[in-house]
Amino acid sequence: MRVITPIAKPKEGSAGLTGKWRIFKPVINYSKCNNCGLCWLYCPEAAITLDGKNVPKIVYEYCKGCGICANECPVRAIDLIKEE
Amino acid sequence: MGMKGILRVVPKEEYLLPGNPSCPGCPASLGLRYLLKALGGKAILVIPASCTSIIVGPYPFSSLRVPVLNIAFAAAASTAAGISEALKVKGKEGIQVVVWAGDGGTADIGLQALSGAAERNSDILYVCYDNEAYMNTGIQRSSLTPYGAWTTTTPKGKVEEKKNLPMIVAEHKVPYVATASVGYPIDLILKVRKAIKYRGFKYIHLHAPCPYGWRFPANKTVEVAKLAVKTGIWVLYEIENGKFRLTSLSSSLIDPSKRLPVNKYLKLQGRFKHLSEEDISRIQERVNTMWDELMRLVKES
Numbered sequence A: 001m002r003v004i005t006p007i008a009k010p011k012e013g014s015a016g017l018t019g020k021w022r023i024f025k026p027v028i029n030y031s032k033c034n035n036c037g038l039c040w041l042y043c044p045e046a047a048i049t050l051d052g053k054n055v056p057k058i059v060y061e062y063c064k065g066c067g068i069c070a071n072e073c074p075v076r077a078i079d080l081i082k083e084e
Numbered sequence B: 001m002g003m004k005g006i007l008r009v010v011p012k013e014e015y016l017l018p019g020n021p022s023c024p025g026c027p028a029s030l031g032l033r034y035l036l037k038a039l040g041g042k043a044i045l046v047i048p049a050s051c052t053s054i055i056v057g058p059y060p061f062s063s064l065r066v067p068v069l070n071i072a073f074a075a076a077a078s079t080a081a082g083i084s085e086a087l088k089v090k091g092k093e094g095i096q097v098v099v100w101a102g103d104g105g106t107a108d109i110g111l112q113a114l115s116g117a118a119e120r121n122s123d124i125l126y127v128c129y130d131n132e133a134y135m136n137t138g139i140q141r142s143s144l145t146p147y148g149a150w151t152t153t154t155p156k157g158k159v160e161e162k163k164n165l166p167m168i169v170a171e172h173k174v175p176y177v178a179t180a181s182v183g184y185p186i187d188l189i190l191k192v193r194k195a196i197k198y199r200g201f202k203y204i205h206l207h208a209p210c211p212y213g214w215r216f217p218a219n220k221t222v223e224v225a226k227l228a229v230k231t232g233i234w235v236l237y238e239i240e241n242g243k244f245r246l247t248s249l250s251s252s253l254i255d256p257s258k259r260l261p262v263n264k265y266l267k268l269q270g271r272f273k274h275l276s277e278e279d280i281s282r283i284q285e286r287v288n289t290m291w292d293e294l295m296r297l298v299k300e301s
């Protein structure tokens, strides 16, 4: 008898490209950004990454457009723009 | 605090993967992201039915880079205790067995297994993410839904009070009990790291405002979570070997004039929009009385 155990494997996009859910797109205005890290800290989706210089970058394939990053940014450096 | 300060506590490594099925603005995602960062991914999660059962991903995919065991409601704490014993027998060190359960799964359906594991001082970390209702089945009230809140089963607002679960767990005399909030991730991460230094039963009660169930816009999860603490409705504390201590912002709120009026928190949420002036004063009075009791604990410790 062969026993098959269903084991799920980790994968980005387990629910597909969740960026398609977005109604508003967060866009970082880098001339205002003071690199405080709060958008990265509070993104529930882990859809903001920090590059080698710790500059935040939004991963639009997966960003669901919740707007928390824009709400928490202390210098209002993130604009929410209506998706087409 | 700044980027440097944040990165001193919060590792860059992610264990919750983007593109998972959680709602936009989900507090369970936030909490899981912080929990797994705090544990450096060295964990086995035991998860009873809840929104998280969905978030962990549709088979054959997983949204988490740690092993997850999906389990029946009443069995979470006892299953985790069993896994923890098995790891000991196999001589595997450094892997934390964690129950991650909702308020319904913890304060109602899983309470006897939780109490049993706490009484036996089983070597597990139990985290209750408290979104104050049964969200995954469509917003039914739980014993952790607060007084006055609308849910689909309390259409005129809940008439009973919220159960004080962290204090009930603390009465089991376990080594570590703490409250936390998704609005205060540094506090949460430090508590997780402190908790896992103890062998035995550790409990963290994580306040998790849910945009879908509490009827506020998805961009306000963190704002609502912070307001719960700033108004003193939710209190951040820890109890280490019986010693009580307020933490983070809550430690500066003993003076009532430092706390915001509860309405600042209530008015952001659709689930409270039917409340009368009397209801709001009643909630304010309950908060004031709770803080008088907390003062006594602070003085005793």
Ligand SMILES: Cc1ncc(C[n+]2csc(CCOP(=O)(O)OP(=O)(O)O)c2C)c(N)n1
Pocket (backbone or CB within 6 Å): B049, B050, B051, B052, B073, B101, B102, B103, B104, B105, B106, B131, B133, B134, B135, B136, B137, B142
């Ligand atoms: C024994 C049993 N009863 C009922 C259900 C249906 N059920 C699935 S998730 C859920 C809600 C759990 O609420 P909570 O623990 O607060 O987690 P949340 O969904 O809010 O994240 C319920 C009732 C079930 N899966 N098993």
Ligand code: SF4
Pocket (backbone or CB within 6 Å): A026, A042, A043, A044, A045, A046, A047, A048, A058, A059, A062, A063, A064, A065, A066, A067, A068, A069, A070, B025
């Ligand atoms: S909108 Fe939400 S999901 Fe998108 S980057 Fe901002 S916080 Fe993350």
Ligand code: SF4
Pocket (backbone or CB within 6 Å): A028, A032, A033, A034, A035, A036, A037, A038, A039, A040, A056, A069, A072, A073, A074, A075, A076, A077, A078
């Ligand atoms: S929160 Fe705003 S200021 Fe801070 S790093 Fe993000 S975009 Fe920059």
Ligand SMILES: [Mg+2]
Pocket (backbone or CB within 6 Å): B102, B103, B104, B129, B130, B131, B132, B133, B134, B135
């Ligand atoms: Mg719940």
